Amino acid sequence: MENLKEELKKQIIEQLNLEDKKPSDIADDAPLFGDNGLGLDSIDALELIVLLDKHYHIKLSNPEEGKKVFNSINSMAEYINQAKK
């Protein structure tokens, strides 16, 4: 699980071009969207959907589900683990 979280952080930094961030700057439970966390926006949400498809072959089509899944690194890792089972 910890490896998956680390991998996710690296992939997010690369996919979203977060040039000034390192994986250690992203807390596992910090919100990805909004001012209190990474400050991602709606275009980033689309990029994350593509990221899940590209790296984990998971298609996320329900927008309501997305809100929960993309809440934090923890929730993304949890979702990927569940989907793999």
Add this chain to the structure above:
Amino acid sequence: MYYIQSSAYISHQDTFRKKGFSKNLSENISTLIKPDYKEFINPALIRRMSEVLRMSVACGSAALQDAGVKTADAIIAGTGLGCLMDTEKFLNNVITIQGGMLPPTSFIQSTHNTIAGQLSLALSCHSYNMTHTQNSLSFEYALSDAMLMLDEQQGNILAGAADEYIDPLQPVANHFGLNRFPLTSGAGFFVLSDKASAHTNAVLADVLAIHDSDENICKDFLERNHLSSPDFILTDGYHDDTKRISQNFSETPVIPYTPLCGMYATSSAFAMHLAIDILQQKTEQVSGTAIRQHRNALIINQLLPGRTGLILIKNYEA
């Protein structure tokens, strides 16, 4: 009369906010000399911007600041090949993600009008926003549009041009024999106004973009501006057509600008920035060419055969 209130340019010379750069032009044009973009662009926006967008937004912001203008009344951009870096990224994604979902950012930002669009967002300018893409004459068409607007209404127009280099361009240039000079990137924006101000640094007297390369074009263009010959000529210097035209003015100093900035579709915007600096600073030697008079400059752009762009710049002294 169209007054040039400010001019900001990023190129392979040290041009950005460097008054007098025409006195210190380098022969080495291997590197794009860029400012710290974070001084001009919101960090939240910068991460999504490719080089051409960063250059354009930095130049647009700097030009407005230097002209003392808060918001532009229009944004008009010229680009020959548009946002190539994002286009390349998008096409690579199409190839590698076969049939899968594609990342949206590079697709959104691969269109030619992203340059003017991003300037609009960054500068909160929601009025007229136009992109001209006419290959090597894109900048001249953008200037013509700005002049037509200023004929109809008062205001400050942000007009400029941008093009960027990507590696896949090189084999294409080699194939067409367009490899005498290095392929490079460049972007610049100018604030044009119908009125002179304390910031005015030159006058844009006339512009012509024509799909013809007849040797009388320059003569006719100068005649309609009541001139027999310009004080100096900046020419792309790439093809024999341009040499033939400039030979009609045997007494006039001729400076080829492609060796100074490299080759890209809108390099005549670099020539305009250079002409403004020469006129303003009264530079006497430019790249080994002596310039005696500093009243006006003619820019001849015939980068692509059969097409001619002419820009006449005049000195402004309040």
